[in-house]
Amino acid sequence: MYPNDLVKFWFKGKGHWSDVPDEKWLDWRWQMKNRLKNLNDFSQYLQLTPEEVHGLESAENRLSVAVTPYFMNLMDPIDPNCPIRKQVIPVENESQISEEELWDPVGEESSMPVESIVHRYPDRVLFLVTDRCAAYCRYCTRSRLVSNAQGYGFHPNIESGLNYVRNNTDVRDVLLSGGDPLLLSDDKLNYILTSLSEIDHVEFIRIGSRVPVFLPQRITKSLLDVFSNISNLWLSLHINHPSECTIDLKETTHKLATVGIPLGNQSVLLKGVNDNIETMKSLIHRLLMMKVKPYYLYQCDLIKGSSHLRTDVNTGIDIIRGLRGHTTGYAIPQFVIDSPNGGGKIPLSPNYASFNEDGSILLKNYSNKSYLYPAIKDPLVSIIE
């Protein structure tokens, strides 16, 4: 059906849990309650390697381990190089910390005027509303506080966050993140979103969430009702590999689009997961089919214990070069580095232009053919006799 696609089918169904009745399987609280968390749980479904066994035994003081049954079904039970496994099953290498790695890799701590707010750019803030996720990505940028495995003791203070936004009239854009905001109850989300949308200077509200990917069951009719009452709400998903694009996820994104939520995706470039052109192309084509615009591709942050997942920066640039012009322009994400020490997101692009001294520009197109864009000269003055 998809002759050009790297992954030949879209996963569907209950997989290992075919005995579980639909009313449980489709209940997000059942999925949360039945998450896999330890060696014993995972060994029922995966042929674990010694590296994974060690990782599972030693992860608890770095970042919690949890995987929903829904997401577990996407893993290859035998192949340790499975791109889904690598994202959520810890390995021994996680305890190896390299010199350049940081506790606070993108320098957020120094831009937190109140406990729940990161205010780095003049016109927009990041509002951290929880430290919990449906499943824990091993390369989490905020592993210092998410899941509280390191004893950070993060206490989201919703009121002080809302007041901060109310009192700062320059803030026109609020990004809810965490942890994953979609783990909050419908009532709590409704309260936060409604309160924000009632602030005159807030024009744009977005939620960063991986819940549709780990737990599509959470996107219930009543949550969609909450969303549809907010005048301008966008959603940024986090999908890294085409196998994560299941029938359930596609149905979920189509429902979100139907109630008027524009959808973007942020991927993290990860070694052995999505660090080649074919995988990325398959992913971004699936995203378009799901009505999701690929937004950012991130260089993996300098998180402690993440060097086994981090690629060379040139890998990202080469991937963009392999996509631009070769496929739909809408499908191309912007490759960025979220810079250490709070510099924010900085775009990196292949270089297609060289600027000549005479003001002309030598352009190279996607297939490396050269074109000259001339220097702009003053218009010729025509002399009328």
Ligand SMILES: *Cc1c(COP(=O)(O)O)cnc(C)c1O
């Ligand atoms: C990523 C981020 C934003 C949003 O940046 P955009 O480029 O607008 O997506 C805002 N604040 C902080 C602190 C961020 O890290």
